[in-house]
Amino acid sequence: MYLLFVYEDDGSVMRSVPRIHFLDELKRAGHTLIIFNPLEYPDVEQFNEALAKAAGTVPVDLMVSLHGDELVRPETVVQFKRRGIPTLLFCFDNLQAPYMQRQIASLFDLVWLSSFETMPLFKSWGCTCIFLPYAANPYVFQPRFTTEIPTVGFIGTPYGTRVMKINDLLKGGVPCSLYSDYLLSNSSSEIIRTTSKNKRLVRIDPNDWNLIRFPIGRRILWSKVKKKITPHPQLLESDLLHIHSSVSLEEMNCLYSNFALSLGITEVWDTYLLRTPVHKIHLRTFEIPMCGGLQFAPYLDELAGYFEDGKEIVLYRTKEEYIDKAKFYLRSNKGSERRIMKINARKRAEQEHTWTNRFNNVFKIIFPHHSTRARS
The missing domain is CATH 3.40.50.2000 (Glycogen Phosphorylase B;)
Incomplete structure (x- = not known):
């Protein structure tokens, strides 16, 4: 299967999770991966232009975005849908930061949530969701028993x-x-x-205001306040x-x-x-x-x-x-x-608990009749 991933990879350890975990495992499973890295383009607009163009020029069975509307524009997602290419939004931190995907989530054919608690919020936005937890790559993470x-x-x-x-x-x-x-x-x-001494009693980051908008977010925000006085x-x-x-x-x-x-x-x-x-x-x-x-x-x-x-x-x-x-x-x-x-x-x-198992569950929903668009 031809899988196009939107993945911002700067080569750092912090950004290596997709590469080490599921991209490697999907390659081993025989899938062809096409990576669109926003960092390879001068700005977000030019990245989206290239990504939208790929919808009509690159053989793709599924477009997978690992990022929200800070990088992927709504009109770009629409281009894939117009071409009949299924789209998947993979939300890593949907438990504590669901609003990162708010503007584009409902445009995707399927939204993959790694935490089930905020699924009602995503459904209220009109999203079709699936909850699947994280997993681990069995080829990378292997037992190496020596001295306990x-x-x-x-x-x-x-x-x-x-x-x-x-x-x-x-x-x-x-x-x-x-x-x-x-x-x-x-x-x-x-x-x-x-x-620490002489800290401001409470400092609310601008990005924290979205936490007020959903139950778990309010609990997280209250814990940040308590931290300042504890x-x-x-x-x-x-x-x-x-x-x-x-x-x-x-x-x-x-x-x-x-x-x-x-x-x-x-x-x-x-x-x-x-x-x-x-x-x-x-x-x-x-x-x-x-x-x-x-x-x-x-x-x-x-x-x-x-x-x-x-x-x-x-x-x-x-x-x-x-x-x-x-x-x-x-x-x-x-x-x-x-x-x-x-x-x-x-x-x-x-x-x-492999990524192959997780993605196969996604494929069953997106491709119920096992048909794919791209050619070998």
Whole structure:
């Protein structure tokens, strides 16, 4: 199948997710990919002119946009529809930023939401939606079992809820390993370990005003306000805390495979300050098990539906259970059980949570009779 992707790729790690995750996997599945990168054009207008022209000159079975109306103009989408080319809008951050696609979402034949909570909002705009969570590329994220690391491991910058979760483990006597250059910088360390002073009480960014317009957004906005009047969580200094530098993708795979437990964080932004935080399933949710890692995360009905607690993942419901389960699964005599659970997690991820599976679900809706437009 010929798939045209609108994808702004500057070659950075931050923009590499589509390339590493699903573009690579779709190529391996035999699809031909045509990438339209806005950064290769002088301005947005010229990019849209070229994209609209492609609707009539390039053999395409499906146009997929990974961006909203900041890059893709409504009239450009219309050109594909006039040519009879199906269109798909893939919304990565629809949970906390649905209005990024507001102006063009309803023009697409199908809108793919990675979080189900804002589906009513998109439907109110006249969109045809499908909810499919993230996934992981089984060719990139693979088990690399070596010597097990007998700690709870986390890769990424510790802030907010991450700091609080790690501190709870340290207070409970649970060893933790953190991988982040942020912690190895004196200036960054001071930011984490001290409370900022002389800040404005509340600073609302212009982009935050859209948060007022939907329920989850209002909870996120309230958490930002609370953050301004709440002391920042400070990462504890402890002999149980092992700090390392940031790692490459290959090294990350190996670490996820070999951490006894890999910490999964689901709270969105500053909502850990709320009585009921807003939770979101992240890419990490599927990367860890695809690497053969044993994920340790808060209980969510959605997450429990993807991996079976006690067999493929470790889930906790309370702070007490969080500490108890960490200690239980870190026991030295649980090594064989951990390995079995890790293998089970990889099998489940490989069977159900690949990008090929996700896109095939999309194709079934867009191409119900398996007919495609482009020629080989």
